Amino acid sequence: MQRTSQLLKAASPLKIVEFDDGVAVFNPLSWDTHLLNDSAATVLEFLMHAARTEDEVTALLAEMLDEESRSDAARHARSVLGELSHLRLITEASI
């Protein structure tokens, strides 16, 4: 599935608890709790504010990641969006 133009948004309702270096997210639909590090949490928060495309998430990660990871921002964006989607923490946004 080509995701670059697809709009994605955070699923709701999610229960989120912040820690020093990440967040715990409880998904009441699956009854699962997930631990997200800071960058994954930033992506989820980004998608909670508005529906975004994969390209926008890639741009976000390119801004946020450290020098070592920045060049792989697109790969990281695709990977984390796939993971969040698989866990039903994000969904496709209806236009």
Added chain:
Amino acid sequence: MDKLTVRRKLLRGSLSAPVVLTVASPSNLAAASTTCLVNTNQTVNVPPRFTDPTTPDTVYVRKTVPVVEVYVGSNWLTGSYYQLNGTGTYYSVATGASAGTVTKTRTPAIPQLDALAYLDSQGKVVGYGWPVTNGGGLWTSIGCWNSLLISP
């Protein structure tokens, strides 16, 4: 400036690759698993004292079971007793044995116990299970029992 914007300014250029982990929920695992009870059924010699589930894959749920002390003959029997489906027959929690003819009951200090209730295909309770201990009990391994006690 909203919280996300502040966070992004603070963390800009400092984050490592995204990582998402899932915390395993013991109660969910137990609820989704038939393995532990099936294994227990297959490895334990089933004492005749409890009402037996008819098949190893009988559906089971956690249930609070009211228990009483029973008066039989001219004595209060030791231990707690439960009824199965309101039949009037009382069974010992410790041994599974029928109490016989009960003429009166009274409420013990602990008036109810958590048990695994085994259901048939019609949803009718066909037996109860408690963890195996020195004092009795059967069907349920300690690990399976403990995981079911952790309710969401």
